[in-house]
Amino acid sequence: MQREEETARAKETADDASLTLEAYADTIIPGEKRWPGDRAVAGAATGGGAVAAGALELLRWDATGISDDLDDLAQRVNEHARAYAEERGLELDPDVPPFVALEFPDRTELIARLTRPGHPEKEFWVLLSLFCNMSFDSAAHLHTADALRDGHPGLTVMGITEPDADGLWRFQNSGYGRELARMHPSTTPSGSPA
Incomplete structure (x- = not known):
């Protein structure tokens, strides 16, 4: 019985994070919003944002170097949200984590405070913000061709073109209106140097 309670508590903690x-x-x-009752996504914009772009997947990717610290970061931002709510006299819904319970303008104000110069934890929040941004504007956790094929919201909005049939990108017109250098004679068909 105790083990089942511990497992349920661990799952709830992971879900909250x-x-x-x-x-x-x-x-x-x-x-x-992904569905009408979505609490994490506030619905402050149309189209897909960082969540639809796979921010959680990118954050959990071990290549980021912060994947092991995500539960701690989630706990910290929830502590800051609790303090912010007390300061503002806001009543938080106990059914969701404190940061999730904040309205979108309060979320943005809190993150602005956390990322301001001089905040003792600024580097954590700036790093977390950069990775959230990266999920949208580069889809670093996905193969670019796959992300485009699947309609990745950030790459699509930025107008990244699909690759050629062989999966490579080629451009008919050079970016500067002329070819800058001749192809090296040892360049392979895939574009790699020999």
Whole structure:
């Protein structure tokens, strides 16, 4: 019985961390709600934002170097949200984590405070914000061709073109209106140097 309670508590903690991190990502690059009762995504913008772009997947990717610290970051931002709510006299919904319970303007104000010069934890929040942004504007956690094929919201909005049939990008017109250098004679068909 005790083991089942511990497992349930661990799952609830993980779910709370996921909701909190999604709400953080949605504050950095807002998107539309995924369903009517979506609490993490505030619906402050149309189209897909950082959450739809895979922010949670990118944050959990071990290549970021912060994947092991995400639960701690979620806990910290929830502590800051609790303090912010007390300061503002806001009543938080106890059914969701404190940061998720904040309205979108309060979320943005809190993140602005956390990322301001002089805040003792600024580097954590700036780093988390950069990775949320990265999920949208570069889809670093995905193969670019796959992301485009699947309609990745950030790459699509930025107008990134699909690759040629062989999966490579080629451009008919050089960026400067002329070819800058001749192809090296040892360049392979894939474009790699020999």
